[in-house]
Amino acid sequence: MGEHASKIEQWVEKSPIPMDIYALNFWILMVFTLAEVAAVFLVPEEQKYVVWAILVGVGVIKGYGIAAFFMHLAGDPRPYLWSFVFPFIFVILMLWGIGLSNPSGITGLPEWCTPFSGTYATSNP
Numbered sequence: 001m002g003e004h005a006s007k008i009e010q011w012v013e014k015s016p017i018p019m020d021i022y023a024l025n026f027w028i029l030m031v032f033t034l035a036e037v038a039a040v041f042l043v044p045e046e047q048k049y050v051v052w053a054i055l056v057g058v059g060v061i062k063g064y065g066i067a068a069f070f071m072h073l074a075g076d077p078r079p080y081l082w083s084f085v086f087p088f089i090f091v092i093l094m095l096w097g098i099g100l101s102n103p104s105g106i107t108g109l110p111e112w113c114t115p116f117s118g119t120y121a122t123s124n125p
């Protein structure tokens with residue numbers, strides 16, 4: 001590891017697991033990817049909010065695994081971490097402002113605005 005290994009990296013180095021932090025992170029990400037695929041295909045269509053909650057929750061966990069270990073943010077000083085996290089605040093505000101605060105934020109989009117056709121691509125909300 002680098003000169004400033006995180007506590008998890010130090011634990012993996014001392015553990016009897018015969019792999020480094022990158023291989024362990026890879027397998028954890030694969031398990032969570034299988035959970036995402038299972039949620040999409042196994043949860044009934046009527047429970048789409050459950051699927052969304054699973055996908056967002058798993059996405060946050062996978063995002064942490066990628067940012068912490070592949071991008072080496074786990075052992076960095078806090079200002080570096082906040083410079084990475086700060087732009088996501090604006091993304092969350094945009095998602096809230098566009099999609100959640102507007103009752104027809106998704107279903108009322110014009111057909112030319114959606115890259116697919118289906119239930120969301122309607123010209124009449």
